[in-house]
Amino acid sequence: MSLADFVPFLPEIFLGCAGFIVLLAGIPLGRRGSRPVIALAVAALAATAVLIFLVGRPAAGPQLILGDMLVVDQFAVFFKLLVLAASALALVMAAGYLDRAQYSGGEFASLILFADLGMFIMASGANLASLYVGLELMALSVYVLVGYFKLEVKSNEGAVKYFVLGAASSAILLYGISLIYGTTGSLDLETIRVTLAEVPHQNFLLLLGIALVAFGMLFKVAAVPFHVWTPDAYEGAPTPVTAFISVAPKAVAFAMFLRLFAGTFAGEVEHWRMLLWIASAATMIYGNVAALTQINVKRMLAYSSIAHAGYALMGLVAGSDAGTWAVLMYMAVYAFMNLGAFGFVILLESRGYAGERIEDFAGLARRHPGAAAGMLIFMLGLAGIPPTAGFMGKLYLWAATVEAGYIWLAVISVLMSAVSLYYYFRLVVQMYLKEGDAEDESPAEMLSDRWAGAAIAVCAVMTLAIGLWPAPLVGWAKSGLSALGLV
Amino acid sequence: MDFLVVNFAEILFYCLAVLTVAGGIGVLVFKSPVHAALSLLFTFVMVAALFLLLHAELLGAVQVLVYGGGIMVLFLFVIMLVNVKTLAPEQAFLSRLAPLAVVAGVLLGVLIAFALIFGVLVSGHGDGTALRTVGGAEIGNTEAIGAVLYTTYLVPFEIVSVVLLVAMIGAIVFGRRSAGLEIEGGGGES
Amino acid sequence: MEHYVPILVFSVVAITIPILLLLVTKVIRAGSPDPIKAEPYECGVEPTSFALDTRFSIRYYVIAVLFVVFDVETIFLFPWAVSFDRLALFGFVEMVIFLAILLVGYVYAWKRGALEWA
Numbered sequence: 001m002s003l004a005d006f007v008p009f010l011p012e013i014f015l016g017c018a019g020f021i022v023l024l025a026g027i028p029l030g031r032r033g034s035r036p037v038i039a040l041a042v043a044a045l046a047a048t049a050v051l052i053f054l055v056g057r058p059a060a061g062p063q064l065i066l067g068d069m070l071v072v073d074q075f076a077v078f079f080k081l082l083v084l085a086a087s088a089l090a091l092v093m094a095a096g097y098l099d100r101a102q103y104s105g106g107e108f109a110s111l112i113l114f115a116d117l118g119m120f121i122m123a124s125g126a127n128l129a130s131l132y133v134g135l136e137l138m139a140l141s142v143y144v145l146v147g148y149f150k151l152e153v154k155s156n157e158g159a160v161k162y163f164v165l166g167a168a169s170s171a172i173l174l175y176g177i178s179l180i181y182g183t184t185g186s187l188d189l190e191t192i193r194v195t196l197a198e199v200p201h202q203n204f205l206l207l208l209g210i211a212l213v214a215f216g217m218l219f220k221v222a223a224v225p226f227h228v229w230t231p232d233a234y235e236g237a238p239t240p241v242t243a244f245i246s247v248a249p250k251a252v253a254f255a256m257f258l259r260l261f262a263g264t265f266a267g268e269v270e271h272w273r274m275l276l277w278i279a280s281a282a283t284m285i286y287g288n289v290a291a292l293t294q295i296n297v298k299r300m301l302a303y304s305s306i307a308h309a310g311y312a313l314m315g316l317v318a319g320s321d322a323g324t325w326a327v328l329m330y331m332a333v334y335a336f337m338n339l340g341a342f343g344f345v346i347l348l349e350s351r352g353y354a355g356e357r358i359e360d361f362a363g364l365a366r367r368h369p370g371a372a373a374g375m376l377i378f379m380l381g382l383a384g385i386p387p388t389a390g391f392m393g394k395l396y397l398w399a400a401t402v403e404a405g406y407i408w409l410a411v412i413s414v415l416m417s418a419v420s421l422y423y424y425f426r427l428v429v430q431m432y433l434k435e436g437d438a439e440d441e442s443p444a445e446m447l448s449d450r451w452a453g454a455a456i457a458v459c460a461v462m463t464l465a466i467g468l469w470p471a472p473l474v475g476w477a478k479s480g481l482s483a484l485g486l487v
Numbered sequence: 488m489d490f491l492v493v494n495f496a497e498i499l500f501y502c503l504a505v506l507t508v509a510g511g512i513g514v515l516v517f518k519s520p521v522h523a524a525l526s527l528l529f530t531f532v533m534v535a536a537l538f539l540l541l542h543a544e545l546l547g548a549v550q551v552l553v554y555g556g557g558i559m560v561l562f563l564f565v566i567m568l569v570n571v572k573t574l575a576p577e578q579a580f581l582s583r584l585a586p587l588a589v590v591a592g593v594l595l596g597v598l599i600a601f602a603l604i605f606g607v608l609v610s611g612h613g614d615g616t617a618l619r620t621v622g623g624a625e626i627g628n629t630e631a632i633g634a635v636l637y638t639t640y641l642v643p644f645e646i647v648s649v650v651l652l653v654a655m656i657g658a659i660v661f662g663r664r665s666a667g668l669e670i671e672g673g674g675g676e677s
Numbered sequence: 678m679e680h681y682v683p684i685l686v687f688s689v690v691a692i693t694i695p696i697l698l699l700l701v702t703k704v705i706r707a708g709s710p711d712p713i714k715a716e717p718y719e720c721g722v723e724p725t726s727f728a729l730d731t732r733f734s735i736r737y738y739v740i741a742v743l744f745v746v747f748d749v750e751t752i753f754l755f756p757w758a759v760s761f762d763r764l765a766l767f768g769f770v771e772m773v774i775f776l777a778i779l780l781v782g783y784v785y786a787w788k789r790g791a792l793e794w795a
Contacts, residue, residue, distance in 0.1 A: 633760030
């Protein structure tokens with residue numbers, strides 16, 4: 001290990017230090033509302049992005065650093081920048097929300113930064129030990145964020161359920177890792193990959209280990225049957241936190257999933273493919289069907305997020321290069337659409353409290369035509385209707401799945417996308433065709449918050465831009481591929 | 488007598504294993520939560536002894552210091568915080584969960600049994616020793632772990648420090664009395 | 678295994694001494710049990726409630742978690758100290774960073790008033 005090894009690690013070091021500064025600066029700054037400290041945190045995220053461009057990119061091909069614990073490659077850079085964008089947008093949206101609820105912003109922003117640090121390690125880990133520690137850092141920060149509104153029972157309940165189930169899933173993951181270590185004698189992803197490629201493994205313990213790791217990862221991406229925490233945690237969490245956890249941790253969980261299964265365990269693909277096929281199909285069916293009857297928008301979006309994890313799992317089942325970059329692409333697309341949709345839920349206020357019911361959106365088109373149009377874009381995107389990015393994302397996933405010969409999985413996902421139209425459009429119908437309850441003296445109001453408005457606008461522009469002109473993002477997602485085979 | 492001397496480690500192992508399981512059963516059957524917690528403490532100490540038997544001295548120390556010390560203090564504090572006097576199994580939601588717990592327990596037991604049986608069948612007995620060499624030189628287990636942990640595993644080690652920091656922030660966020668509501672003069676500029 | 682013999686002897690002695698003390702006092706002391714003797718002493722006033730009826734303050738919980746955090750930190754110091762010669766300056770700097778990160782948490786806890794009792 002030489003000092004030069006630390007240069008590509010500078011973005012992570014900076015991010016960690018920024019977290020400490022935001023945490024301590026948040027105490028004096030927090031007395032003037034959460035905006036100054038959130039501005040500081042967003043500036044730190046932007047500086048981290050700049051650092052990644054300057055020193056955090058691979059010079060030529062994947063590069064192992066710091067005792068082979070981390071790998072610097074395009075794949076990691078893709079997810080790191082996605083995490084930075086998602087957390088910056090979520091933080092900007094959170095500012096007004098925290099002020100209205102009168103919770104301090106210092107701990108909130110620093111926990112987001114620490115979660116980002118954990119996710120950076122998850123995205124670039126080349127060793128099961130560093131991957132696991134990164135995962136725990138992310139998870140622990142997120143548990144605290146979910147329960148951040150500690151005077152609200154729902155927030156407590158969501159945090160407790162998420163924490164208990166999350167801890168159990170971590171134990172399962174760790175047990176799987178220990179079995180893999182026991183059978184291959186290594187924690188290093190590359191060593192494990194080579195071992196598996198050389199020896200055709202029928203070892204029951206190894207397969208059990210891989211299966212347990214798959215279960216742990218399925219929990220983190222909220223796939224059926226490991227989804228039970230999702231609706232309660234998403235509904236109970238403060239809405240900006242819901243927006244954040246439905247996007248960034250899910251994306252890096254897929255990054256880790258891909259690195260492990262499309263990379264390290266690729267030699268055992270015949271053993272785990274069926275497992276993921278079933279999980280993908282069950283997730284798409286359950287998520288979409290359960291979303292049909294929800295009356296709370298956050299809960300509906302929680303089930304929709306389960307369904308989207310099912311779509312993305314198709315790319316893993318395909319197991320091809322096309323499937324892999326389709327997952328990268330889909331995670332980026334889904335991030336902007338979902339953040340935007342949650343942005344409007346954050347801004348909608350009903351009777352002095354968050355407007356979370358579907359009826360709260362009634363008549364929105366008449367009162368706030370701009371907001372209704374924005375929400376329409378995100379609903380179209382989530383449903384996968386052209387010309388939005390959601391359509392392009394699904395198109396690539398379908399193409400990869402069909403190409404790999406999994407026609408039935410693609411058929412299920414097309415059918416389920418059709419089902420999803422119902423619940424996404426229920427919201428659209430409320431906005432455009434319902435007048436709202438005439439006797440309701442205080443209909444839900446869209447608050448004007450310039451920060452959150454700007455963040456939502458960014459999401460809307462991205463949703464449309466990627467839909468109309470996907471080539472740059474596709475090219476970038478493809479550039480991440482070379483990494484997997486090599487590391 | 489020869490039998491005792493030759494198989495000393497095995498006999499010790501089975502004694503410790505029986506005591507460990509007995510401690511675990513004690514956690515379930517004691518009515519008083521404090522007694523259950525102390526029974527758990529006994530289990531932790533026995534597990535520490537098992538680690539010593541495997542020559543994993545550092546893990547034994549961790550087991551006593553962190554579990555027997557820290558975690559147990561936390562358990563007792565929580566028992567006193569919520570002021571539970573007896574663990575009443577007749578509570579409705581607990582008895583509804585009992586069949587599920589049995590299923591989960593049996594599944595886990597089968598899983599571990601499979602892992603043990605297949606582990607022995609496929610790879611035979613391990614040599615039963617913990618890490619104790621670095622660069623060919625034989626040193627103590629603790630020193631060997633130190634030599635690896637602070638060089639190769641530098642990144643996970645430093646990240647663990649951040650994990651501990653987040654745990655601290657979490658405890659303060661949830662545990663502080665007046666809550667996060669310290670913004671002077673109510674909401675911000677929204 | 679033979680390294681553990683002194684520890685075994687030590688623990689046998691350590692366990693035997695208190696047991697002996699208890700046994701000896703039980704044999705030689707004069708016994709006259711009385712329920713009033715068993716009551717908690719509150720300056721001669723009758724206790725108003727059972728000690729465990731009052732719930733602990735939530736602040737004890739924060740203290741307990743802080744204790745666990747620093748306990749885990751101590752555990753990491755142990756193998757570091759044992760292999761300090763091998764690690765040299767690199768290990769020293771590394772541990773300083775590790776401790777500095779936790780110091781941030783300590784400063785935060787202090788400034789946030791988590792350690793105040795008033």
